[in-house]
Amino acid sequence: MTCRTVVPYLVDLARGVAIDPDRHADVDRHLRECSRCAARLEDERAMSSALQRLAQSTEEPAPDPASERAALAAFDAAWAQPRSHVRAGRWLPLAAAAVLALAATLTWTIAQRSKLATPPAPLRATEFVPWPGASSLPTFESGQLMRMELPASMALSLGLMPPASQSGVVTADVLVGQDGFARAVRLAP
Amino acid sequence: MAGSEHPSDDELIARVATGDREAFAALYRRRRPDVYRFALHISGSPVVADDVTQDVFMAVIQDAQRYQPGRSGVVPWLLGIARNHVRRSVERERPAVSLPDDGSDQARTIAVETDPLAALARQQHVAALRRALLALPVKYREAVVLCDLHELTYADAAGALGCAIGTVRSRLHRGRALLAGRLRESDDAVFRNRAPRWIL
Numbered sequence: 413m414t415c416r417t418v419v420p421y422l423v424d425l426a427r428g429v430a431i432d433p434d435r436h437a438d439v440d441r442h443l444r445e446c447s448r449c450a451a452r453l454e455d456e457r458a459m460s461s462a463l464q465r466l467a468q469s470t471e472e473p474a475p476d477p478a479s480e481r482a483a484l485a486a487f488d489a490a491w492a493q494p495r496s497h498v499r500a501g502r503w504l505p506l507a508a509a510a511v512l513a514l515a516a517t518l519t520w521t522i523a524q525r526s527k528l529a530t531p532p533a534p535l536r537a538t539e540f541v542p543w544p545g546a547s548s549l550p551t552f553e554s555g556q557l558m559r560m561e562l563p564a565s566m567a568l569s570l571g572l573m574p575p576a577s578q579s580g581v582v583t584a585d586v587l588v589g590q591d592g593f594a595r596a597v598r599l600a601p
Numbered sequence: 602m603a604g605s606e607h608p609s610d611d612e613l614i615a616r617v618a619t620g621d622r623e624a625f626a627a628l629y630r631r632r633r634p635d636v637y638r639f640a641l642h643i644s645g646s647p648v649v650a651d652d653v654t655q656d657v658f659m660a661v662i663q664d665a666q667r668y669q670p671g672r673s674g675v676v677p678w679l680l681g682i683a684r685n686h687v688r689r690s691v692e693r694e695r696p697a698v699s700l701p702d703d704g705s706d707q708a709r710t711i712a713v714e715t716d717p718l719a720a721l722a723r724q725q726h727v728a729a730l731r732r733a734l735l736a737l738p739v740k741y742r743e744a745v746v747l748c749d750l751h752e753l754t755y756a757d758a759a760g761a762l763g764c765a766i767g768t769v770r771s772r773l774h775r776g777r778a779l780l781a782g783r784l785r786e787s788d789d790a791v792f793r794n795r796a797p798r799w800i801l
Contacts, residue, residue: 423774427749459777462730462784463749469727470750473637475630479651483629483658484622490662491620580689583663 413442418449426456540587540596541571555589559600572599606631610675618665628675629658635676635751636683642746643687645735653686660686673760677753681761684743691739726784733783741776748773 421439424431431439443450560583564574567582574582583600608616608624610632616624636657640650660682668678734742747758748769758773759766 420770420774423770423777429755455781456777459781460749462726463745465723466727466730466734467750467752470638470641472634473650473654476651479655480626480629483655484626486659487622487625487662491622 413438415442415446415449418442418446419452422449422453422456425453426460428460540598543586543594543596544570546593546595555587555595557585558588559583559585567599570597572597574599611670614661614665614668614675615670617661618668625658625662628661632676632679633658636679639680639746639751640683640687642734642750643684643739643742644691645731649687649690653683653690656686657682674757676751677757677761680747680751680753681763684761688739729784729787730780733780733787736783737776737779741772741779744769744772745776745780749777 418439421431421435425439443453561581562570562584564580564582567574567584572582572584585598585600586594587596589595608627610628613624613628613631617628633654637650637654640653641647644650644653657679661679668675673681734745737745743762744758747753747761748755753761755766755769758769762769
């Protein structure tokens with residue numbers, strides 16, 4: 413082996429990561445003959461020791477009852493509300509249809525909104541709002557709530573006002589009918 | 602960090618997904634330190650680490666049912682969530698705040714040495730290493746923190762970072778090389794008359 417082919421193994425050796433036994437013998441042989449690579453291995457071992465010391469010196473967070481209470485309160489609140497359980501296998505075709513409908517109607521929505529001089533005020537989060545174009549669809553018989561992430565800008569275009577804490581992506585519940593077309597949407601509670 | 606506890610992390614996550622409050626509390630107490638320390642190492646800010654830790658467990662409440670046991674361990678999964686939150690937080694808000702340094706109470710308790718000069722040198726080396734780590738580009742910092750500070754396997758680190766194992770290895774190698782270079786520079790500045798190398 414050459415220095416160039418040995419170097420990739422030095423970090424593994426220094427970190428105690430097992431390497432291919434066949435290669436190990438070749439690497440050992442090279443290290444016995446090459447003082448430069450042997451010195452580099454020692455440097456890598458020193459680096460590993462230094463990083464271990466750094467890890468040990470980092471303080472553990474003290475128990476924080478207030479944070480734990482807050483987390484448990486959030487857990488209670490989340491489970492106090494009805495949750496939608498999506499079975500991927502059963503609803504996958506509907507999900508695909510919903511995504512297609514989302515893309516198509518988004519284009520329609522943006523076009524409609526751009527015609528309005530004063531856009532209507534966004535509705536309060538967690539209220540369902542009709543999906544654009546849903547009124548022209550066949551009668552809604554049954555459906556399923558599907559939770560998905562949407563760009564905040566898309567939520568606004570649908571008439572939903574994301575909370576300030578959700579600046580990039582928002583979680584929304586889309587009510588998808590038995591035919592796979594979206595009927596309504598709300599921000600997820 | 603291996604999951605030898607009972608019940609296992611996987612069992613706890615499965616129970617959390619069904620609304621088991623006690624399982625959530627147990628997982629929170631068990632894994633909060635891991636998430637906090639990871640966020641602290643990446644951000645350098647205890648405030649960010651606190652915020653990110655809470656954010657991660659909020660995500661667990663929402664997404665526990667999405668966890669796939671065979672794919673990666675719970676800790677890599679949690680750290681992968683934390684990684685995304687840290688990145689967002691650091692990019693959005695504040696610059697990293699230095700961790701406690703040489704003269705702090707924490708630093709004083711780290712090394713119990715009979716040789717005060719050696720103890721001081723070690724504390725200063727740890728502080729220099731911490732600064733050098735925080736100065737690394739974040740992709741290299743993540744690899745070093747996951748593999749060397751949290752001792753994740755390459756496969757688990759790859760799961761947390763959402764990249765290939767080979768990518769983790771190359772980032773780790775590059776990150777360590779950058780760290781070594783910075784530490785040699787700090788040797789020149791801090792230990793010019795006393796220590797020839799940064800080795801601890």
